[in-house]
Amino acid sequence: xxxxxxxxxxxxxxxxxxxxxxxxxxxxxxxxxxxxxxxxxxxxxxxxxxxxxxxxxxxxxxxxxxxxxxxxxxxxxxxxxxxxxxxxxxxxxxxxx
Amino acid sequence: xxxxxxxxxxxxxxxxxxxxxxxxxxxxxxxxxxxxxxxxxxxxxxxxxxxxxxxxxxxxxxxxxxxxxxxxxxxxxxxxxxxxxxxxxxxxxxxxxxxxxxxxxxxxxxxxxxxxxxxxxxxxxxxxxxxxxxxxxxxxxxxxxxxxxxxxxxxxxxxxxxxxxxxxxxxxxxxxxxxxxxxxxxxxxxxxxxxxxxxxxxxxxxxxxxxxxxxxxxxxxxxxxxxxxxxxxxxxxxxxxxxxxxxxxxxxxxxxxxxxxxxxxxxxxxxxxxxxxxxxxxxxxxxxxxxxxxxxxxxxxxxxxxxxxxxxxxxxxxxxxxxxxxxxxxxxxxxxxxxxxxxxxxxxxxxxxxxxxxxxxxxxxxxxxxxxxxxxxxxxxxxxxxxxxxxxxxxxxxxxxxxxxxxxxxxxxxxxxxxxxxxxxxxxxxxxx
Ligand SMILES: Cc1cc2nc3c(=O)[nH]c(=O)nc-3n(C[C@H](O)[C@H](O)[C@H](O)COP(=O)(O)OP(=O)(O)OC[C@H]3O[C@@H](n4cnc5c(N)ncnc54)[C@H](O)[C@@H]3O)c2cc1C
Ligand code: SF4
Numbered sequence: 001x002x003x004x005x006x007x008x009x010x011x012x013x014x015x016x017x018x019x020x021x022x023x024x025x026x027x028x029x030x031x032x033x034x035x036x037x038x039x040x041x042x043x044x045x046x047x048x049x050x051x052x053x054x055x056x057x058x059x060x061x062x063x064x065x066x067x068x069x070x071x072x073x074x075x076x077x078x079x080x081x082x083x084x085x086x087x088x089x090x091x092x093x094x095x096x097x
Numbered sequence: 098x099x100x101x102x103x104x105x106x107x108x109x110x111x112x113x114x115x116x117x118x119x120x121x122x123x124x125x126x127x128x129x130x131x132x133x134x135x136x137x138x139x140x141x142x143x144x145x146x147x148x149x150x151x152x153x154x155x156x157x158x159x160x161x162x163x164x165x166x167x168x169x170x171x172x173x174x175x176x177x178x179x180x181x182x183x184x185x186x187x188x189x190x191x192x193x194x195x196x197x198x199x200x201x202x203x204x205x206x207x208x209x210x211x212x213x214x215x216x217x218x219x220x221x222x223x224x225x226x227x228x229x230x231x232x233x234x235x236x237x238x239x240x241x242x243x244x245x246x247x248x249x250x251x252x253x254x255x256x257x258x259x260x261x262x263x264x265x266x267x268x269x270x271x272x273x274x275x276x277x278x279x280x281x282x283x284x285x286x287x288x289x290x291x292x293x294x295x296x297x298x299x300x301x302x303x304x305x306x307x308x309x310x311x312x313x314x315x316x317x318x319x320x321x322x323x324x325x326x327x328x329x330x331x332x333x334x335x336x337x338x339x340x341x342x343x344x345x346x347x348x349x350x351x352x353x354x355x356x357x358x359x360x361x362x363x364x365x366x367x368x369x370x371x372x373x374x375x376x377x378x379x380x381x382x383x384x385x386x387x388x389x390x391x392x393x394x395x396x397x398x399x400x401x402x403x404x405x406x407x408x409x410x411x412x413x414x415x416x417x418x419x420x421x422x423x424x425x426x427x428x429x430x431x432x433x434x435x436x437x438x439x440x441x442x443x444x445x446x447x448x449x450x451x452x453x454x455x456x457x458x459x460x461x462x463x464x465x466x467x468x469x470x471x472x473x474x475x476x477x478x479x480x481x482x483x484x485x486x487x488x489x490x491x492x493x494x495x496x497x498x499x500x501x502x503x504x505x506x507x508x509x510x511x512x513x514x515x516x517x518x519x520x521x522x523x524x525x526x527x528x529x530x
Contacts, residue, residue: 008351011286011375018134037344044343046284046350046377066377067139069262069275070282073379074344076274085264087244088132089224096287096331096374097141097203 008048012064019063020090026062026071027082034058038080041071067092102128102252104428105241106219107227107265109136111414112400113258114210115154115421121217123429128250129211129219130243132226136214137207140260141285141378142414143326143333145308146201150415154422155213159195163205165328166306167196170299174362176313177484181362192305200306200326200333202287230255230269230396237439238395241265254438256397256424258417261379263389263402271396272389277344278470279383279404281321283337284350286358288370292330298366299327310411313480315357319346320469320476323357324411325366332367334358337380339470350377380413381406385463391450392443397424407458409465409529416455423449465528472524478512 026049028038038058041050047064050071060071060081072083085091106117109131117129133139145168151158170187191197215221231240231249240251259265261280266272292303299307311323321338336350336357343350357363381387381404388404391397399405400417407416427446428438436442450456469475486505490498509518 006349006351006355008349011351011372014372014374015376040344040347043347043349044282044340046282048349048351066375068282068377068379070340070343070377070379072262073275073277073280073340085132085226088226089134091139093134093138094141094204094374094376096205096333097137097139097144097207097376 008046009064012047015064016093016095017063018090018093020086023087024060024062025084025086025091026060026065028058028060029080029082031057031080035078035080037075037078040074044074045071065091102126102250103432104128104254104256105130105250105252106256106258107241108258108260108400108402109133109211109214109221109223110140110207110258110260110400110417111210112402112417112421113256114207114214115418116256116258116399116425117214117219117221118154118210118217119422119425120428121214121219123425124218125429125432127219128252129214129221130225130227130241131211131221131223133223135208135223136211136221137204140203140207141283141376142201142203143285143324143335143411144201144203144206144414145326145411146199146206147412147415148195148197148199150418152195154418161209163201163209165200165202166301166304167191168198168200168308169301169305170307172307172309174309174311174313175480175483176311176315176360176362177480178314179361180484180488181311181313182483182487200308200328202328202331227259227265228268230265230271232269236394238393254395254397254428254443256399256421256428257402258399258421259402261381261401263398266389266398266402271393272398276383276387277341278339279381279387279466280340281337281380281382281408282340282343282350282377283335283380284354284375284377285333285335286354286372286376287374288332288334288367288372289330290332290367290370294369295327295330295332301327311357312476314477315353315360316476317346317348317353317356318473318477319343319348320473322411325363331373332370334363334367339382340379351375380408382408382466384408384466385456385459386466388459391447392440394439397427397443397446399424405455405459407462409462410458412458419453419455420450423453461530462528468524468528472521474513475521482509482512
């Protein structure tokens with residue numbers, strides 16, 4: 001597959017968010033080795049919120065989250081993440097949707 | 098808030114708005130709770146609005162609803178990497194006084210619909226997330242808890258219209274968690290262009306619109322489809338595949354969208370546009386087997402939360418509005434008869450759904466999700482074969498037509514074998530019957 005270069009951050013830049021400072025609505029449970037489901041989120045989160053640390057763990061920075069729920073569903077069986085909607089009024093604010 | 102409402106509706110998408118509107122119109126005391134800043138701020142759709150479902154709720158909606166274009170032309174394309182083959186249907190009959198399908202922009206449309214709900218007399222509270230249901234000692238749902246301080250409110254019945262993630266029901270233990278193979282993840286962008294450019298590019302008049310539905314190699318072997326819809330001054334473009342396939346194939350959704358946008362058949366249509374938003378949302382695709390229990394003591398589920406999407410025909414909002422309306426009518430009937438909001442009474446909702454196109458259509462295609470899940474070559478081999486066949490037959494190069502036909506047949510047979518081809522025909526025919 002040819003790599004089309006994409007920067008998800010640039011896409012997110014178009015969007016409007018109300019970030020709930022200091023209250024992330026998603027967190028990854030402490031782990032030494034990520035499960036396959038957790039590791040997959042680095043690729044499949046449409047907003048690119050998940051990344052690998054230098055030591056191989058998966059971390060999340062949900063500021064750009066589109067609140068689709070994909071990560072929650074993929075990790076429901078493994079319980080790798082804690083997922084809630086942002087507090088009412090916070091998070092993504094679609095202008096068009 | 099310590100009063101008890103006749104009904105609480107969770108969510109202000111098409112299902113919740115339809116439900117709250119019909120309830121409030123009948124004079125009931127309704128509370129609608131929405132987590133977004135306003136109705137629509139969290140919602141994503143292609144978006145095609147099917148007039149009939151809304152007309153049954155607000156007959157004169159055309160007077161002031163924010164509609165983009167009515168659809169006069171449908172293109173169905175199967176893509177391989179270089180080409181598209183497909184069918185088009187365009188008819189002047191779609192230029193009627195009360196058009197049947199429109200493109201809409203959900204954030205604007207939902208806001209409009211929700212204003213109607215308020216005008217009908219419902220109390221709408223936004224920026225408030227429902228966290229769980231409140232039950233009495235016997236398990237009957239009597240209200241909801243929210244993320245507001247002192248955020249407990251009570252009602253005779255709670256309608257869950259909270260969309261595909263359906264967290265309220267699953268976290269309250271009345272519905273299973275959504276499974277990755279029953280939902281698609283779609284990513285979508287809004288591309289802005291001057292109105293006259295859109296109209297000349299798509300060969301349409303001022304109010305007319307075109308929709309393009311796409312399947313094929315753009316989903317790189319995953320079960321999914323893509324779309325391109327014309328709005329007044331923008332083009333909505335998106336692609337979606339099953340979450341289970343994304344997880345397995347490890348494909349970046351944004352990459353898939355870029356690939357689609359760069360396809361030679363698509364690229365010229367959006368050339369020069371300005372992108373103003375990137376969105377992602379899930380779509381229920383589990384069909385009838387994924388529909389949960391729809392009612393119980395003091396509760397009902399409507400819309401995407403109940404998996405009411407006809408993925409074959411890309412219909413969802415109309416099933417959402419219809420289920421919301423039928424739930425409301427069930428509640429109104431029960432109230433009138435002075436009956437309690439218990440499962441045996443609310444069962445009338447399921448009966449009404451069964452008699453409507455909602456369950457009938459889901460029943461018709463009940464086998465399809467499984468067939469597609471186990472036959473990924475529908476999304477890989479066939480698009481390639483079709484495109485090759487078209488190219489072979491159209492290219493004039495001195496080879497005689499009989500030999501060309503043989504070549505095409507041979508390509509099909511060597512890829513799928515005769516048994517495979519017959520099996521595919523059988524499976525598909527059965528799934529669409
Ligand atoms: C990319 C895409 C394209 C689509 N294209 C089409 C199309 O062209 N035509 C069509 O008919 N359908 C289409 N659909 C499907 C259609 O969008 C859905 O079927 C429809 O939106 C379902 O309506 P709903 O009201 O059930 O859910 P939603 O529209 O999701 O509304 C749910 C509402 O509940 C709110 N909510 C959620 N949880 C809570 C909570 N805990 N507390 C308070 N509020 C809450 C949300 O903020 C939201 O406003 C498409 C979907 C997608 C994703
Ligand atoms: S909800 Fe969707 S956008 Fe948000 S972090 Fe999870 S996968 Fe990414």
